[in-house]
Amino acid sequence: MVYDALIGPFTEFEFMRRALAAVIALSLAGAPIGVFLMLRRMSLVGDAMAHAILPGAAVGFLLSGLNLFAMTAGGLIAGFAVAILAGVVARSTGLKEDASLATFYLASLALGVTIVSIKGTNIDLLHVLFGNILAMDDQTLLVVAFNATVTLLVLAVIYRPLVIESVDPLFLRTVSRAGGPAHLAFLALVVINLVNGFQALGTLLAVGLMILPAGIARFWSRDLTVMICIAVVAAAVSGYAGLVLSFQTRVPSGPAIILVATVFYIVSVLFGRVGGIVRQLFPGRHLEA
Amino acid sequence: MAAVHFHNVTLGYDRHPAVHHLNGEVAPGALVAVIGPNGAGKSTLLRGIVGILRPLDGSIHLGGLDSRDIAYLPQSADIDRSFPISVFDFVGTGLWRATGLFGGIGKAAREKILRTIASVGLNGFENRTIGTLSGGQRQRVLFARVLLQDARLIVLDEPFNAIDSKTTADLLALVKHWHSEGRTVLAALHDMEMVRTHFAETLVLARGPVAWGPTAEVLTPENLLVAMRMCEAFDDSAAACAADDARSRAA
Secondary structure: OHHHHHOHHHHHOHHHHHHHHHHHHHHHHHHHHHHHHHHOOOHHHHHHHHHHOHHHHHHHHHHHOOOHHHHHHHHHHHHHHHHHHHHHHHHHHOOOHHHHHHHHHHHHHHHHHHHHHHHOOHHHHHHHHHOOHHHOOHHHHHHHHHHHHHHHHHHHHHHHHHHHHHHOHHHHHHHOOOHHHHHHHHHHHHHHHHHHHHHHHHHHHOOHHHHHHHHHHHOOOOOHHHHHHHHHHHHHHHHHHHHHHHHHHOOOHHHHHHHHHHHHHHHHHHHOOOOOHHHHHOOOOOOOO | OOOEEEEEEEEEEOOEEEEEEEEEEEOOOOEEEEEOOOOOOHHHHHHHHOOOOOOOEEEEEOOOOOHHHEEEEOOHHHOOOOOOOEHHHHHHHHHHHHHOOOOOOOHHHHHHHHHHHHHOOOOOOOOOEHHHOOHHHHHHHHHHHHHHHOOOEEEEEOOOOOOOHHHHHHHHHHHHHHHHOOOEEEEEOOOHHHHHHHOOEEEEEEOEEEEEEEHHHHOOHHHHHHHHOOOOOOOOOOOOOHHHHHHHHHO
């Protein structure tokens, strides 16, 4: 019975195995990016970027129909353009990055919806907005895995300047010029992972599998490395549980995954070791030192 | 060759000068206090020296030093204390000169970091995150990083603000030790008694230079009064600098 409910769908159906592989790849790459987004107070920047990739994906859709390759390429181009433009404007004018990004993403979103409405149907629009991880073919899965691999490699390269830039940007600027490139590379990774999530969860929820696990991790550890590990595990478990939930109840897969992550988040807010509500209400006896 | 040479330098933000037409030089191995009221341009000048801020006009030459020969201690407020980084890792960033982007931190480097943390009196604090430290402990961590940077030019922005007398004495001893090793040290300070007692040379700044030279000659009530009367001069409708016009006409 338990086997049928929790493991059976994956042994029985190939599309479920593909979806599971995709969600694990998304978790491995997206969750660490989400942790940095959160710690750099850029959570909503990630959300804005998710909207910014829409026109590129829509152009891909306009040119080749519901072809995920074309939509991915378009999304990457649009996302990079907006990320880099917003980053360059912020750094060269002193305008805060979120304000700069808000302008670009709104323009981008308006353009994207216009393009989809020229050719699309309501079903296409639903696919673009909410994705469909259960409809993933081998090629798309390979794209997701490739993007995840690139993300982890680039993150390893920029990890040190990214951490220093987050905690003490003035220091980094005195010892190295790596801060600017690292920041732009990080924005690029955000885009890559949003496009990745876009395949599975759609533009509206793509950022969910990045930010929610990061939020969960913040309630369980004060150590950056541990936080990243917890975020990856939380994302993967949410993905797996969401797929099972979707299979058993016919809830759409994207929202199911994000809803499961939200449940984990609420549990963490309540019972988390670091700043959880229950812990604050009942802290136990004070310590010696 | 001077360690730092200011050539008619103007530093500021969005065309508004915070340091206006400063000339002069800091000799290698000098211990210089930069004093002046809030808004006098002390932090701006230090940011110009370490290359964070580009001059609006004029130039700053660093006597053949590159960025790796400069250690900068920012004001505590410039650091994101909520970021989950340990004291060990934070101090370890001072090894950037040796490690760069990819270099590993081996056993010898680890021991060096631990020794440095111990030398500022923070033994046992290695795994604490910086957000859990007191103001004085945080300042000790910043000094530890400067120690590890092993730089020839050390620039300290209000290093003794809001810390107790014991911590101040410990950290001041470090500054004097750096001076005795022949390093050049510039520090923005507010404590006149400390400047009078421990710093041989002083720059009194009030946007423009009020006085610069041996502390005993420069730190006079008259000069301090001039500096105190300095008005905040941020005016959106201000005309372009007349001194620059005169210079361009002469040229």
